Amino acid sequence: FLNSSFFPTFRKFCHMAAAVASPLLAIPSSSAAGILAYLDEDDVKLKTRALQKLYSIVDVHWAEICNSLPVIEELSENTSFPAADLAAATASKCYYHLQEYNDALRLALCAGKYLDISVRSEYVETILAKCIDEYKSLRQQQELLSSGKSSLDSNDVPEGLSKPIVIDPKMENIVEQMFQRCYRDLCFEQAIGVSLDTKRIDKVEEVVATAISAGRANILPYVFALCQNARNITPREFRLSVIDVLVKHYGTLPVPDYSNMCFGLQYLNRPEEVARILDLLLRGSLEDALLAYQIAFDLQETENQGFVLKIFANFPPQIVNPSSSAETNIASDFAIQQYEERLAKLKRVLIEGLDVDLTLNFLFKHAHTDPAVLKDIGV
Numbered sequence: 001f002l003n004s005s006f007f008p009t010f011r012k013f014c015h016m017a018a019a020v021a022s023p024l025l026a027i028p029s030s031s032a033a034g035i036l037a038y039l040d041e042d043d044v045k046l047k048t049r050a051l052q053k054l055y056s057i058v059d060v061h062w063a064e065i066c067n068s069l070p071v072i073e074e075l076s077e078n079t080s081f082p083a084a085d086l087a088a089a090t091a092s093k094c095y096y097h098l099q100e101y102n103d104a105l106r107l108a109l110c111a112g113k114y115l116d117i118s119v120r121s122e123y124v125e126t127i128l129a130k131c132i133d134e135y136k137s138l139r140q141q142q143e144l145l146s147s148g149k150s151s152l153d154s155n156d157v158p159e160g161l162s163k164p165i166v167i168d169p170k171m172e173n174i175v176e177q178m179f180q181r182c183y184r185d186l187c188f189e190q191a192i193g194v195s196l197d198t199k200r201i202d203k204v205e206e207v208v209a210t211a212i213s214a215g216r217a218n219i220l221p222y223v224f225a226l227c228q229n230a231r232n233i234t235p236r237e238f239r240l241s242v243i244d245v246l247v248k249h250y251g252t253l254p255v256p257d258y259s260n261m262c263f264g265l266q267y268l269n270r271p272e273e274v275a276r277i278l279d280l281l282l283r284g285s286l287e288d289a290l291l292a293y294q295i296a297f298d299l300q301e302t303e304n305q306g307f308v309l310k311i312f313a314n315f316p317p318q319i320v321n322p323s324s325s326a327e328t329n330i331a332s333d334f335a336i337q338q339y340e341e342r343l344a345k346l347k348r349v350l351i352e353g354l355d356v357d358l359t360l361n362f363l364f365k366h367a368h369t370d371p372a373v374l375k376d377i378g379v
Contacts, residue, residue, distance in 0.1 A: 032061035036068045039075070047075065048083040055090045055114070059123075062097040069094055076110060089114035096123050105130045109170040117177050131174050132194055139198045141165045179203065183210055188219045196226070199238055205245045217253060220246055224260055227267070243267050262295050266302065271310035274299075279316055282342045283335075289342050296349040308350050315343070 035057075038050035051072075058065055065072070069091060075081050076088035092107035092115075108115050108127045117124055142165045175194070182191035188211040195203035204223075211219040224246050226232045233239040247264040250257045258277050265274045281292035299308055 032064045085112035272314040275314035
């Protein structure tokens with residue numbers, strides 16, 4: 001039924017059909033020239049398949065693909081082309097290999113789903129760093145415009161700063177994805193750094209709250225240490241806003257950090273709240289009272305005597321609740337007496353110079369001078 005020439009002829013026919021049905025598969029992988037030729041075709045599906053192949057080999061054959069960058073960019077700007085985002089992603093990688101990072105970022109913003117910042121690659125990290133730097137620069141320009149400053153450094157501020165600065169929503173979306181990646185990877189220090197650099201107080205609060213809920217409450221002293229150095233976080237108004245956020249979250253911890261709360265309130269110049277905290281500690285256990293004394297010593301060491309005097313002036317008055325029970329009256333009298341004793345000790349620390357007395361007492365006790373020698377040399 002079948003002659004001897006049927007099978008060779010059939011195999012040849014199958015190879016020809018496969019080549020016609022999928023012409024891109026016949027292109028040798030050692031060169032991208034054949035694939036680039038399909039970009040000039042009128043068939044949209046053929047162009048799309050060519051871009052898919054180019055995107056998969058762009059990291060290897062980017063030098064050849066760069067010769068067709070104008071065509072690929074034109075496709076990325078064509079809103080009616082269904083694979084415009086794929087063309088933008090391919091062109092972005094070409095500019096990345098050419099070290100033209102501004103153009104790489106510009107096209108990456110249009111790459112849509114093809115820019116996945118969850119992928120750990122040198123390209124993604126570079127684009128993300130460039131995006132954050134650009135976003136930071138635009139945010140700073142917005143801050144300068146909103147503050148009404150006119151004396152600007154011409155090297156830092158581009159022309160046309162008087163016009164409103166509009167940030168591309170695509171750029172904001174990438175920055176938001178970066179925050180979400182930091183939350184997943186528990187990289188809260190990186191997230192708080194971007195929040196502080198871009199002056200996003202809403203993101204500062206979000207990062208701190210997320211870190212605390214993830215069991216990383218150490219983000220609070222980390223940020224507070226940054227705030228204590230005025231050169232790290234500017235301007236002053238923003239730094240105080242960050243401290244205000246920290247003070248609020250210090251109080252939400254399972255064991256509130258009253259010490260750092262009081263230091264933060266000192267930066268915010270809110271002595272009445274410090275007085276309420278110290279009053280609460282004095283009415284608590286012995287450990288709470290000792291903590292109040294330690295906070296008082298620390299506040300005294302800051303040498304802000306005006307703030308210290310305001311603290312003591314804002315202590316709430318002692319309230320006595322009358323009761324018909326004799327036992328209750330005795331317990332109440334004991335509590336009042338104990339509170340007054342603790343308050344008197346706190347007053348000695350804050351106002352009456354107990355720290356100076358303790359320092360002098362320590363120096364006298366540990367002095368090893370010989371009075372006879374001092375008398376002989378006339379001291």
